[in-house]
Amino acid sequence: MKIQKCKKGQIRVLEAFFAALLIFSSIFLVPSATTPEKQDLSELYSIGMNVLLQLDADGSLSNFIKNESWNDLRICLQKMLPSGVWFNLTVLTARGVQLNNFSISNGYPVSERKVSVEYLCVSSDSAYKVYIVRLQLARVGSND
Numbered sequence: 001m002k003i004q005k006c007k008k009g010q011i012r013v014l015e016a017f018f019a020a021l022l023i024f025s026s027i028f029l030v031p032s033a034t035t036p037e038k039q040d041l042s043e044l045y046s047i048g049m050n051v052l053l054q055l056d057a058d059g060s061l062s063n064f065i066k067n068e069s070w071n072d073l074r075i076c077l078q079k080m081l082p083s084g085v086w087f088n089l090t091v092l093t094a095r096g097v098q099l100n101n102f103s104i105s106n107g108y109p110v111s112e113r114k115v116s117v118e119y120l121c122v123s124s125d126s127a128y129k130v131y132i133v134r135l136q137l138a139r140v141g142s143n144d
Helices: 007-029 035-057 060-066 070-080
Strands: 085-093 115-122 130-139
Touching: 035 060, 035 070, 035 085, 035 115, 035 130, 060 070, 060 115, 060 130, 070 085
Parallel strands: none
Antiparallel strands: 085 130, 115 130
């Protein structure tokens, strides 16, 4: 007497296994679609902080502020930041009073998703002054 094997049951088990594999793989791949936004904002923050650190390393930032050379500061930021990045810079005193009466920007805001970088700058001359530099950055052409 021969025992017949039921092969239909094995096919159903394999089908269920592949269906479960497909569902779990789609669950693990969906969250990765939202991480580029956070990564992009983190990258913009790093870019902004690095630009401010480079400007302050040789005292250029404090000299721009002390001499109120807002246009020169804007030109310098345009050269240092990558193309495709919108910026707006505000200089405040330690008490929060805005110093720049001139817009230090390369246009109008292009996105609702902005990064704000705050940096404390100390004057390089003998008169000890502290400035708060607030740099806002956004990607040009990014979807809101």
